[in-house]
Amino acid sequence: MSDLPRPGVVERLSSTxxxxxxxxxxxxxxxxxxxxxxxxxxxxxxVETAGQxxxxxxxxxIVRLAVPAPGGDGDGYAGVALIRLFEDDVNRRTxxxxxxxxxxxxxxxxxxxxxxxxIRAVLERERRDSVSLELEIGSVGEQFAKERGFExxxxxxxxxxxxxxxxxxxxxxxxxxxxxxxxxxxxxxFVEWTGVVPAANAALFAGxxxxxxDAPMGELDQQPMRWDAESITAAQRGFxxxxxxxxxxxxxxxxxxxxxxxxxxxxxxxxxxxxQYETAVAPAHRGxxxxxxxxxxxxxxxxxxxxxxxxxxxxxADDNGPMRAVNKLxxxxxxxxxxxxxxxxx
Numbered sequence: 001m002s003d004l005p006r007p008g009v010v011e012r013l014s015s016t017x018x019x020x021x022x023x024x025x026x027x028x029x030x031x032x033x034x035x036x037x038x039x040x041x042x043x044x045x046x047v048e049t050a051g052q053x054x055x056x057x058x059x060x061x062i063v064r065l066a067v068p069a070p071g072g073d074g075d076g077y078a079g080v081a082l083i084r085l086f087e088d089d090v091n092r093r094t095x096x097x098x099x100x101x102x103x104x105x106x107x108x109x110x111x112x113x114x115x116x117x118x119i120r121a122v123l124e125r126e127r128r129d130s131v132s133l134e135l136e137i138g139s140v141g142e143q144f145a146k147e148r149g150f151e152x153x154x155x156x157x158x159x160x161x162x163x164x165x166x167x168x169x170x171x172x173x174x175x176x177x178x179x180x181x182x183x184x185x186x187x188x189x190f191v192e193w194t195g196v197v198p199a200a201n202a203a204l205f206a207g208x209x210x211x212x213x214d215a216p217m218g219e220l221d222q223q224p225m226r227w228d229a230e231s232i233t234a235a236q237r238g239f240x241x242x243x244x245x246x247x248x249x250x251x252x253x254x255x256x257x258x259x260x261x262x263x264x265x266x267x268x269x270x271x272x273x274x275x276q277y278e279t280a281v282a283p284a285h286r287g288x289x290x291x292x293x294x295x296x297x298x299x300x301x302x303x304x305x306x307x308x309x310x311x312x313x314x315x316x317a318d319d320n321g322p323m324r325a326v327n328k329l330x331x332x333x334x335x336x337x338x339x340x341x342x343x344x345x346x
Contacts, residue, residue, distance in 0.1 A: 010118040013053065013064035022050045024076035025066065032101040036139060038336065045268025051242025052082065052098065058235035059088040059225065062098075063122050067111050069103070078106035081115045085126055090223045095123055097133035100141075116148055123345045130221045130344050137337040150341040154218030156315045159332035160273075163299050164310045182296035185288050187254035190297055194247050194305070196236045202229035205250060208258040211280040216317040220342055239265055247274075247301055249294045251285075259285035262294040264302065264312060274302065276314035279323065291326045299330075 013021055026049040033043040056062040063083040069075035079102035085095050097119065102111045123131055132153065135141045184190070197205050206227040213224045225231070239246050245266040253259040263277040281290045302309050314332065316323050 010065055010067050010114055013066060015054070015056075015062070017053050017064065021066075022046075022053060025049060025053060025064075025080050028077050028080050028103050029099060029101050031103050035104040036136070036141070041335075042271065042273045045271060047243035047268035051244065051267075055238055055242045057084060058231060058238055059086065061085045061087060065115055065118055065122075067114055069106065078103055078109070079111040079115050081119055083119060083122055083131075085128070086222075088225050090225065091221075093127070093129045094221045095126070095128045095131045096222070097131060100133060112144055120345065128345050130342055132220060132222055132340055132342040134338055135341050137339055142339070142341070145341050145343070148343060150343040151219075152339040153220040153342040154216065154340040155318045156338050156340065157318065158335050158338055159314050159316060159327050160335045161299075161312045161314075161327070161330055161332045162310065163302060163312060182293040182300070183289070184251060184293055188259065188288075188290070189252050190249060190294075191252050191258070192247075192249045192297070192301060194245070194301075195240055196246075197233055197248065199229075199233070201250075202233050204252075204256075204258040205229075205248070205261065206232040208250065208261050208280060208282050209278065211282045212278055214283075215280075216319050218317070218340065220340060222342075243268060245269070245307070247298065247305070249297045249301060251290050251294055253282075253285060258282070259288075260290035260294050262291075262298050264298055266307065266309060270308055272308055272310045274307075274309045274312045276312050279314075279326075286322075291323065292329060295326065295330055 013025075017025070026044070026046050029049060030043050033041075037043070053062075053064055061084075063085065065081040065083070066077045067079045069078045080099060081097065081101075082099040083095055084098050086092060100112070100115060100119075102115075119131070133145070133150075135145055137155075182190070191201065193201070206229055209227045209232055213226070215224060217223065227235075236246055236248075247264045249262050250258045251260040260281040262279040264274045265277055266274050279291060279295065299312075302312075313335070314327065315338065316327060
């Protein structure tokens with residue numbers, strides 16, 4: 001007998017979904033991606049899907065919802081939703097929809113509305129005041145969300161930097177084939193690792209990671225988390241446990257503290273596009289070119305590791321002028337506009 005849920009209901013998956021459930025979930029998100037996204041945007045890998053379902057993000061609980069396809073056993077899911085319930089102190093009243101997807105051949109049949117109704121019920125039980133998700137500007141998803149009370153709280157542009165050609169050779173950019181080697185001021189040095197942060201580096205890493213607290217958040221209720229050695233280690237360990245490859249470059253200042261960082265993740269083995277996560281420079285060290293330096297060093301690291309990565313993508317808020325300027329110098333080019341949309345639950 002199939003272990004997929006019964007048709008006509010929204011059911012929760014457990015924290016240890018079966019391979020059959022993961023395959024059914026992955027079929028929905030990949031079909032939705034192919035239908036909704038531009039052809040050049042890589043879709044989620046199966047390892048990424050399994051990791052998201054089985055390993056929660058830092059200081060969060062995950063709720064996994066699925067609507068079975070009307071055919072019953074063996075036909076998989078018509079739609080899926082993943083809710084991240086934050087458990088850190090500053091975000092305990094809000095939540096994040098990490099996935100809300102309906103199979104293209106099952107749309108306009110009430111599947112999305114059924115999922116949204118259940119999402120609201122979960123949020124109300126968990127006493128959340130608001131919930132957010134990321135959407136493509138101008139997409140059918142944006143229309144669906146606006147009809148249910150979502151408003152854009154933070155406008156972002158997704159930029160892509162090409163770092164290698166199809167044959168693996170180094171790629172140039174419109175600013176010139178040589179954008180230069182990373183340079184640091186006297187007394188500063190790079191400290192880098194792959195995978196989980198070493199114990200000796202964790203507290204210093206958390207310190208500079210908290211420099212992101214002044215990053216633009218628009219009109220969103222969600223606020224940057226505060227980090228310490230334990231939580232930052234757990235966050236990086238979780239990414240690795242979800243099957244991803246994580247690369248971190250930091251800059252140590254003359255006094256031994258960390259002055260800057262950048263993180264890049266490859267969510268599934270073999271992915272050609274890496275995800276740029278955080279880049280931060282501590283306030284006392286800004287204006288020294290450290291943001292550019294850590295990003296240049298990251299490109300060197302990815303090439304030295306001989307990864308299959310050909311490009312790096314990153315989100316930048318419209319009003320984050322300093323990071324937009326750094327990315328332009330490095331050859332990042334805008335790909336598409338997205339927004340973080342938020343709805344009030346009560």
